[in-house]
Amino acid sequence: MWASTTGLAHGRPLLGGERPGPVGLGPGAEAYGERWERVVIFLDMNAFFVNVEARAKPWLRGKPVLVVGSRKARSVVAACSYETRKFGVKSGMPSEEARRLCRDAIVVPADIPKYTHAIREVVARAHNYTPVVEITSIDELALDATTTFRRWGTPRDCAAAFAREVREDLGLPCSLGVAPNKMMAKVAAGLEKPNGLTVLRPSQLEPFLEExxxxxxxxxxxxxxxxxxxxxxxxxxxxxxxxxxxxxxxxxxxxxxxxxxxRGIDRRPLMAHYDYEEAKSVGNTITLNRDTYDAAELRRTFLWLCERVARRLRGEGYCGRCVYAVARYPDFYTVGRSHRLSHYVDEGMDVFRAAWPLLPKDLGERGVRMLGVSVSMLLYHCKPGNLFEIRRDRFTATLDELNRRYGRGALERAELLPGLPGGLYETVKAGWHPG
Amino acid sequence: MDVVDLGDSVRVGAIFEESGRLKPVWFAYDGRRLAVERVTYSWRDRDGDVKILHYAVKVGGTVYELALDTSTLSWRLERSYVE
Known part of the structure; x- marks a missing residue:
């Protein structure tokens, strides 16, 4: 419970305490007769969600597959197989549109715990190659192998050995790029998909970038x-x-x-697990099952989102004082406004009270497709300011503990109970964190 | 592909392999005992404090998802996917 935390909160060191700094650039390395500032291997899991699903359901291999947010809800394409891409299907497009473009596509509902488990397996393998592994997203990793690649020979040998483990042992296709920095390694990883391995040596960068x-x-x-x-x-x-x-x-x-x-220059050091930067904002959006014109339902859904954001804030030990609310109409026109408060908030109703008035009053008349809320200007390890806040804080902390112990949704605000079908939960998108 | 949400409690026969891994080998469903041909994938999840082990198992042309609640050691058949 964050209010009384005196040590590590969710693996995150307290502000002001001892924390390891980012891994420095160091002296670099020699490879292929050239000086490398660093040796960065970037791993891009090809159609990751689709291929994890294909491991569980082998008949999906080689078929046009769409992994969508939810079967029940109108949602977006979370991932699509290469077989669907030739029809113009892309990740992020509405699933109805994707189904129109590729009528034979097999639709699979997303199962995030399954993918989280899979990427953890990949990260565990990556740590056999270097301790400096940055998880840049749920399907991308960057490895700083500057001081370790020689064990396998060249940077290419090191990357190839890692790729082999991921492809053969875990059964997951991936593309890799090797370059002297993370940006160029990511570009290199994207050059040959699926299952490619591209090395960009320092001397090759300039001619490569020219065109x-x-x-x-x-x-x-x-x-x-x-x-x-x-x-x-x-x-x-x-x-x-x-x-x-x-x-x-x-x-x-x-x-x-x-x-x-x-110029192909990227001086950012890789951020290993323990180096993660403090969050800048915490937010959630939800694509509704259908265009919604019911103002009461919109209000309730928005409150539910605020509760969810607040719970994540508290879980990470933050509070914040800038709230941002966003709504998207059925015609995809999007309105968003932010407001700076004079005080910090980390409780769902406080976030709601600040954010709800920022949305247009005509939501129910025009209909809403998507709602979102986020909190920024974060303060880490903030404490309640007065006696009343301390009491409320203890109450909230107890609720959080119960929800942690018995699962999310064990205790909810009564106002949220009716009218929220399970499908809503499935379509919520949140930034993934290795946790 | 047809997906059917089930959520039923089921009887499952499982073995512990030499590696310590648990492997379901059969389960009772719809009055029949279905032999697992292959565990195609397994993963872990949490529901609050409780660790849940999930198994995707192939039986004929169908993949079933079994889930073991490690606090109660009870199994659930979560859903089926028919090719």
Missing amino acids: LPATELPGIGDKLGEHLRRLGASTCGQLGRLPLSRLKARFGIVGDVLQDMG
């Missing part, structure tokens, strides 16, 4: 790419040569980062 479209770099999407194109930087080579003054004038402090990206 690479800037939008192929992680973090440069279509919109930013369009801005860069107008500045004359369609490729990474052009981006790297743009004068810093022009980039800074257009993008501010991000100008430095963009120029580095164009």
Whole structure:
């Protein structure tokens, strides 16, 4: 219970206490007759959810498969097999649209605990190759093998041995990239899918980047790419040569980062488990089973979301004072507003009271497809300020403990009990954390 | 593929392998004893404090998901997937 925690809370060291810093860049390594700043191996699990499902249900192999948020709910495609992609199906698109594009697709409901278990198996294997393993998402890892790759020979040998373990022992296809930094290793991993292994040596970076479209770099999407194109930087080579003054004038402090990206420079150290940065915000969104026009149901659903966000805040030992509420109408028009409070909150009703008024009043009239709430400007290990808060805090902590012991939803606010079919829970998206 | 949610309590015969792993070998369902041909996948989950072990098992053209509640040692047949 966070209010009385004096040691590690969920494996996270307290602020101000001793905590290991990020792994430094170190002296680098020699490989292939070249100096490598670091040897980073990036692992991208190919169609991860689909392939985990195919391990459990072998007949899915080689078939067009969609893994969707929920069978009951209208939801989005969480993952799709390569066989569906030739029909234009992409992860993140509404599942109805994906089914329209690929009518023969086999639809499988997502089972997150199954995938979490699978990635933990992969992480355990990764630790045989280096202690510095960064989990960048539920289906991507980065390994800093600068000081360990020689045990297997070259960086390619090291990556190949790891890939073999994942593919043969765990039965999961994956693509790997090896490069002197994480950004370029990720780009390399994306070059050959599925089951590829691409090594980009330091001396190969410049010619490789010369013709690479800037939008192929992680973090440069279509919109930013369009801005860069107008500045004359369609490729990474052009981006790297743009004068810093022009980039800074257009993008501010991000100008430095963009120029580095164009040159293939990424100085960020890998963050191993124990180095995870403090969270910047905690939030949840929900895509409703159907467009909802019932204002009372929307209010209840939003309160449920706020309770969920607050429980996650408390679970991680945070409170926050900036709330953000977002709603998406059936025509996909999205409205979002934030508000800074004068005090910190970590209780569901407090988050709700601050966030609900930020949403438009006409939600029930226009209908809602998606709702979301997040809390930022976080403070770690905050304590209640007065006697009343201490009492309420103890009460909340007891509820949290009961829910932890008996499972989420063991105790809920009475207002939330009716009208929330189980399907709603299945469609909630939250940032995944190795926990 | 047809997915059927079941959620029934079932009798399961399981063996502990030399490695210490638990492996379901048969389960009773719908008045029949179904022999497990293969455990295709297994994973762990938690429900509060309770550790749940899940097994996807193949019987003919169907994959069944069995779940063992390690606090009560009771098995549940969660759902079936028919090819």
